[in-house]
Amino acid sequence: MNETNLETLRHSASHVMAQAVQELFPGVKLGIGPAIENGFYYDFDLPEQLTPEDLVKIEKKMKHIIKQNHKFERVEMKKEEAIRLMEEKGEKYKVEILSELEAEKVTLYKNADFVDLCRGPHVETTGKIKAFKVLSIAGAYWRGIETNPVMQRIYGTAFEKKEDLDKYLENLEEAKKRDHRKLGKELDLFSIHEEAGTGFVYYHPKGATVKNTLENFLKEENLKRGYELVSIPHIAKIDLWNTSGHTNYYKENMYFMQIDEQDYVVKPMNCPGHILIYKRKLTSYRDLPVRYFELGTVYRYEKSGVLHGLLRVRGFTQDDAHIFCRLDQLEDEIISVLDFIHYIMQVFKFDYEVKLSTRPEKYAGTIENWDKATAILEKSLQDRNVPFEVDPGEGVFYGPKIDVKLKDALGRVWQGPTVQVDFNLPQRFDLIYTANDGSKQTPVMVHRAILGSIERFLGALIEHYAGAFPLWLAPVQVSLLPITDSHLDYADKIAQQLQQRGFRVEIDKRNEKIGAKIRNAQLQKIPYMLIVGDKELESETVSVRHRKEGDLGTKNIAEILDQLCQDVDNRA
């Protein structure tokens, strides 16, 4: 079944659901019921609050309707006539939609006694809907506008075949198991504390190890590519943010404080800081491009309801860089950022999709510059044979951008790297460089982040790997499992040898049987377990067990070190 048909099927299912709800709860007012990416929903205005039990009833009723195999009939009528019909039925939301339609004639779809305003198309009969499930209830503003009344939205999904539905439901289960908040607790990675403030992350030793490993990796990769490390304070006087314009268009997200009758801001972004560093001296055209990199921690106030584990927080660290260059250098810079992104993404085995966002209605700078920059972004993508889609008008007001969406092991999509051209800040801060003719010119600025926020990326990584980090990232890389207490000294000796080579090692010294120690190490998703008993002690070896491959047999120290080094090098 192709996508259009699946959409039709799901949309038809949403009609059936609305019909079921209407039969079960007379007096319900209908909102809208579209097909969405993984299913469909329908919004209802109901005096009583729906419960999970109601969902079961609704699903039953739907099955009944489907069994009766009603025909979906297309009815065309004049708009006024349709408005009258919906007014009679008391469907005020439908009337609202209809009166905003410009067409003279509208279509309605009818199955049995149920009529709904709808563009269609639909499957021929309700009986065509075979594999479906009602999933959940949630509140949703009418037409998505915050000031509108809240409706009850019921989500469901439908597939052509039962196998597809089952697979989807299994996928949902798998996603639940991989939830980074659950794994974060189970693997002792991080916590968020009520008394310290929601949205602020505390990394435990293991989580901090992963974060630190990621950060070191990024630093090295940035240095390799000609970026220079900078570092800026977390607080700056409000004047800086007045110049940058943030106090204007970003103030809802900023933390303010007053000290000695001076207003200060906790930085929500790093760019103004990097700009001050650029401005410390006169820059020659020969010095460009200047590339400043920082693991910059920023603080942004986010509405309480949007916070979500590591994925949406109030304090986070960006792998942020700002490139100051001449317009004629822009293309090369963009291309090398694209290569950089590609390299990093394949390290983590993420597939990705690319979007090019163009000029929005409100914008800073000249149209000529916008067109030039957009053309350069486009050309760079073509140059590297990166397939991309254009998101018209989705650029930031200060310049066009390239957004990269990561696809994880379950096929879910995450916001990833971003590359943004900026004409606005160089002007606001009067950035200049001296051109070869001695004139003062304004450089172009590029904002880019590869991982985006370390917090969000780490959250995505946990789910991508289901908590089983590859060896180079694993907080504990090797667990030594002595068979009995008499092997503790030997385990210590091996551990020291591995530690000296830079590996993160742990010894399970508990008075437990080997089965229990293995189980614990497996649950902690530790890549390598080294079992040591009498045999190993005598022969100066270890028994190697890999968390995925199981028993790998006996190896001597040189062999296991070799294997570990290989895995780290391959980032396997």
Next chain:
RNA sequence: GCCGGGAUAGCUCAGUUGGCAGAGCAACGCAUUCGUAAUGCGUAGGUCGUGGGUUCGAUUCCCAUUCCCGGCUCCA
């Protein structure tokens, strides 16, 4: 921020129609010294998220508040 649901031991959860608070895992102790996913016995652990109210008595009912969960809106 908005709508709805929640908060009980370190973790996962049960429970009280208002009357001394429960299990498994983890921790600790003792025994056991064991070969590839859980050895046995015992000990300790709680202002039942926080603040008010109703009541002879509140973990339970009511109100407020904080935080969490599912969405909406917004976003890295």
